[in-house]
Amino acid sequence: MATVTATEITKKFGDVSAIDGVSLSVADGEFLVLLGPSGCGKTTFLRIIAGLEKQTAGDIAIDGMVVNDLPPRARGIAMMFQTYGLYPHYTVRDNIAFPLKTQRVPKDEIRTKVAWASALLGIEHLLDRRPRQLSGGERQRVALARALVREPTALLLDEPLSNLDAKLRSSARNEIKQFQQRVGTTTIYVTHDQVEAMGMGDRIAVIDHGRVRQIGTPASIYDDPADRFVATFVGTPPMNLIDWNGGHLGFRPEDFLPREMIENGEVTEFSFFIERSEYLGSERIVYGRLEGRSAAQEITAKLPPAHVPLAAIRPGEWHPFAVRNDALRYFDQSGVRRRQS
Amino acid sequence: MVALAERLQARRSRFEFVFDRPRVLGTLFLAPAIIYVLALVGVPFLLAVYYSLSAYTVYNPSYHFVGLQNFIDVINSGVFRRTLANTFIFTFGSQILGLILGKFGALLLLRPFPGRKIVRALIILPWVVPIALATVAWEWMFDSLYSVINWTLIALGIVTRTDAPNWLVDPGLAMLSVIVVNAWRFFPFAIVIFLAGITAIPQDVIDAATVDGAGFWRRNYQIILPMIMPIVVVGLVFGLVFTFTDLSIVYLLTNGGPVNATSVLGFEGFQVGIISGDVAHGAAISLFMLPVLFILVIVMLRFIRRQEI
Ligand SMILES: Nc1ncnc2c1ncn2[C@@H]1O[C@H](COP(=O)(O)OP(=O)(O)O)[C@@H](O)[C@H]1O
Ligand SMILES: [Mg+2]
Numbered sequence: 001m002a003t004v005t006a007t008e009i010t011k012k013f014g015d016v017s018a019i020d021g022v023s024l025s026v027a028d029g030e031f032l033v034l035l036g037p038s039g040c041g042k043t044t045f046l047r048i049i050a051g052l053e054k055q056t057a058g059d060i061a062i063d064g065m066v067v068n069d070l071p072p073r074a075r076g077i078a079m080m081f082q083t084y085g086l087y088p089h090y091t092v093r094d095n096i097a098f099p100l101k102t103q104r105v106p107k108d109e110i111r112t113k114v115a116w117a118s119a120l121l122g123i124e125h126l127l128d129r130r131p132r133q134l135s136g137g138e139r140q141r142v143a144l145a146r147a148l149v150r151e152p153t154a155l156l157l158d159e160p161l162s163n164l165d166a167k168l169r170s171s172a173r174n175e176i177k178q179f180q181q182r183v184g185t186t187t188i189y190v191t192h193d194q195v196e197a198m199g200m201g202d203r204i205a206v207i208d209h210g211r212v213r214q215i216g217t218p219a220s221i222y223d224d225p226a227d228r229f230v231a232t233f234v235g236t237p238p239m240n241l242i243d244w245n246g247g248h249l250g251f252r253p254e255d256f257l258p259r260e261m262i263e264n265g266e267v268t269e270f271s272f273f274i275e276r277s278e279y280l281g282s283e284r285i286v287y288g289r290l291e292g293r294s295a296a297q298e299i300t301a302k303l304p305p306a307h308v309p310l311a312a313i314r315p316g317e318w319h320p321f322a323v324r325n326d327a328l329r330y331f332d333q334s335g336v337r338r339r340q341s
Numbered sequence: 342m343v344a345l346a347e348r349l350q351a352r353r354s355r356f357e358f359v360f361d362r363p364r365v366l367g368t369l370f371l372a373p374a375i376i377y378v379l380a381l382v383g384v385p386f387l388l389a390v391y392y393s394l395s396a397y398t399v400y401n402p403s404y405h406f407v408g409l410q411n412f413i414d415v416i417n418s419g420v421f422r423r424t425l426a427n428t429f430i431f432t433f434g435s436q437i438l439g440l441i442l443g444k445f446g447a448l449l450l451l452r453p454f455p456g457r458k459i460v461r462a463l464i465i466l467p468w469v470v471p472i473a474l475a476t477v478a479w480e481w482m483f484d485s486l487y488s489v490i491n492w493t494l495i496a497l498g499i500v501t502r503t504d505a506p507n508w509l510v511d512p513g514l515a516m517l518s519v520i521v522v523n524a525w526r527f528f529p530f531a532i533v534i535f536l537a538g539i540t541a542i543p544q545d546v547i548d549a550a551t552v553d554g555a556g557f558w559r560r561n562y563q564i565i566l567p568m569i570m571p572i573v574v575v576g577l578v579f580g581l582v583f584t585f586t587d588l589s590i591v592y593l594l595t596n597g598g599p600v601n602a603t604s605v606l607g608f609e610g611f612q613v614g615i616i617s618g619d620v621a622h623g624a625a626i627s628l629f630m631l632p633v634l635f636i637l638v639i640v641m642l643r644f645i646r647r648q649e650i
Contacts, residue, residue, distance in 0.1 A: 052548050073554035085549030089567045102554030146553070 002063040002153040002186055003028050004049060009058035011044055011210075018044040019055070020210035026154070029184045031177070033201030035191060037233070041210040042190040043082070046156045049188065050079045062153055073102065078152035082159045084143040086131040092118075092142050093127040099150045117149040120179070137168045144176070154186040161196065173199060194234045198222065206230045228335035237285065237300045239329070242293060247332040253285070253302035255327035258313065259320040268328060272299065272321040274313060279305065286313060392624035399618030411625040420601050421609065421626060428605040430516060431591075432584045435523035436577060442524060443531020447539060448561075450532065468529040476593040479522045483508035483594075512602035515595050519603050522590050527580055534576035538569030571645045578641045582634055606630055 004026045011019040018041045026032045034042050047053040049060055051072035059066050067075050078099070087095050096117055100110045118124045121141040131139060140160060147155055160176065161169045177200045180187050191197055197204050198218045205215045206229070214226035225231035225239070231250050232238040239250045259269060271291035275298075278285045286301040293299075301321065303313075312319060330338045360366050393412070396405045415421050450461055467475065482489050491505040500506070508514050542565060550564045566573075588607035591597060597604035597612065604612075606629060614623015 047548075050552050052551060072552050073556065077552065079549070079552045081545040081549055083543060083545045085543065085545035085547075087546060087550070087564060087568075098550070098555075099553040102556075102559060146549075 004154050004186060004188065005059075005061040005064075006045075006049065007059045007061070009045065009048060009060070010056045011041070011048060011053065012056045018210055019048070021058075022207070022210070022212050023058075024205055024212060024215060026186055026188060029186055031180050031187045031189065031200060031202045033189045033191060033197040033204045034207055035194060035197040035201075035204050035234075036207035038192055040207045042192075042207060043158055044210075045207075046079065046158050046188065046190055049154075050077050050156055051075050052079075076150075076153040077156060078147035078150065078154075079156040080143045080147045080158065080160050082162060084131075084139050084163075086139060086143060086146075088131050091128050091130055092123065092134070095131070095142060096127075096146045096149050099146060103150065105150075113149050117145040120148070120183075121145045136164050137172065140164060140172060144179075148183065148185070152185065154188065155180075157187065157189045159191055160189075161191070161193075169196075176200070194236070198234070206233060208233070224337075225329065226337055228331045231329060231331070231337075237302070240299045241331075242290065242297060242299070244330065247330060247338070248335075250329040250331060251323045251327055253300040255323050256299070256301040256321055257303065257323075259322045260312075262322055262324060266325040267322040268325055269320060269322045271318055272301070273318050274315050276315050277313065281305075291318070389624045389628060392620050393628050395621055397620045399620060407621075411621050412628075415622060415625045415629070420604070423601050424604045424606060424609045424626075425629065427516065427601075427603060428585060431520060431523070431603070431605050432581055434516075434520040435527060435584055436580050438520060438524035439527035439531050439580065440573070440577070442528040443535050446528060446532040447535035450536060451539060464532060465529050467526050472526065472589050473593060475526065476522065476590055479518075479525075480509075480594055483518050485510065509595055510599055512599055515599060515603050519590050519594055522594060523584060523587070526590070527584070530580065531576065534573060535569065538572040539565060541572075542568050574641050574645050578638060581637055585634060585637075586630060 006025070007023050009019050009022045010017070020041075022041075022045060024032070034045065036042055044053060048055045051067070051070060051074075055068070059068055061067065062075060062077070087098065090098065093114060096114045097110050100113060105113070114127075115124075118127060121144055123138065123141050123145060126134060126138055126142070131142070134142065140163070144160070147157075157176070161172050164172055173196055176189075189196075189200060198221075201218055203215060203217055204221050206213045206221060208229050214221060214230045216224075221230060221234055225234065228241065228248060228250070232241065235252060237253050239252050240256060241248045241250045243249075256270075256272075259267075272288050273291065274286055274288045276287050278287075282305070284303045284305045286303060287298055288301075289295050289297065290299055332338050391404075394406060394408065396403060396407050396411075446464065450457065450464070481487060485491075485507050488505075488508065490508070491500070494500045495502055495505060506514055508518050546564065546568070547560065550560050555564065586607050588605060588611055591603050591605050591608045592611070595603045597608050606626060610623045610627035612623075613626055614620050617623075
């Protein structure tokens, strides 16, 4: 277990900048999530930390020691790949044992550790199978067991759940999180799924075009987005944005409520034209536009269904809506957050 | 609905969709291959079996049946036993050498370097140059007087002019020479096979091995090689079958000599059956290839099935 620090990491593929000056540091035992859209450089960054790719500039340090020139096997880092990268010609047992064999761990110690790792992930009954005889969820566990068996200094996970179906994904999410808390390994978890990021990360680093846009706890990312990108990337439906004094004014759909639902506090009122609404069981999403604004700028409101005076919210009609002033977020022309308008 | 069904019914003739039936189309597509195999492989093979059981020679074309006498004669001949051993040495020697060259060639060609595309194209040359032409060039390189190989060895001070090796005259060296030429001809094929196999391995698997602490050798021999084994074995079966039945290099380079030291089955069958005109014994010699090749192919195919991943 260790700290991992990246300082001003840059990676160029020819003229293309995949990573553009990323600095961040992961504390011992921390679970850091790298969140960003596809192609923003997340995989490249993990590969640089693991030593599979050499950065164009910048330093990687593990426990304060710069490891730029160390090969992957000297870094003691484990990585779990997006397609898992299991060895198809080995049994599950040999797959898990492989990282130990490369370190010339004695045979009986290998046996004990493989037993420990497979028990931890509940895959003891699969040890004699080959990867092709496993389901997606089982493969994911085997890959995780293989990554953990040698108790790595840090664990890198590259979109580990993206190959699982939705139901399996939510249970696997819990498992990985619990499991990481139990073992306490420093973990960097890459995903493009903001639900995963919000649910799992001690901290989230939001990345776009090879740059860190914001690092912080899930709550701070959600409530205090540093810029327009973070504000619209995190949250479903995304934050509403309207043109405002040359910049933008933003508010979350769940803060945009019928005027009569907000009882006290200072509010900003809008006249809202309701176009359609979707009932999702636990909530109702209402789509429409604001008076005096372009029809192209769709605004959404997320309402708790039980409390809505449904009679009043009818498609094709205007209704007074409002946002509490403390829920308003201002962004200037360049998209950077401003504390006031 | 009723009208539509009637219209479909009316249009449907018995043969309208005849090519949609797998049996019809399959038979049609397979027919040329089957006819080809029967005419050009099956008939000559049966003819060879027939000749080998007769006393047929060019000078006395009689179909007098002699049973297994020809095979017994052949087995009792010292030249034949030498030939059979030579065939194995020649086949396995050149295949192993070719595979080693192929593996290293493939590893070199996988790394990016300037001019890689040109080298990749050039490396195919030994395979596409007509074998007669290539063998003449090799004959010159092995020549006792003009040998560039000897010239190089002497220049490097490894041997002296007086004890310079006499490549095609010394029996052991003559065998080595035909093996080298055949390996040289085969290794581009081996490179192609290895490249195809290695590039088909998912990058994540190789990266996983790297992160798991495997160095160059372990990655190659514990991950890459086992994963490409099935395709390598298929390539090897082809190479073994072609080499086992080949006579061109021996015929052109050493003519089986010196004193049968490089004679192989195909060459000996050709010598006895065609050149000397003893068709019956020539056929018997050639038929010795059959069980060997048969066992070889079975073993290899079973191996692939077991390795299947
Ligand atoms: N080996 C490579 N050669 C050239 N460009 C690459 C290479 N690897 C990644 N890239 C580019 O770098 C960018 C970031 O890629 P990647 O790290 O895979 O993104 P992510 O994992 O966030 O989807 C992409 O634009 C991609 O095309
Ligand atoms: Mg990726």
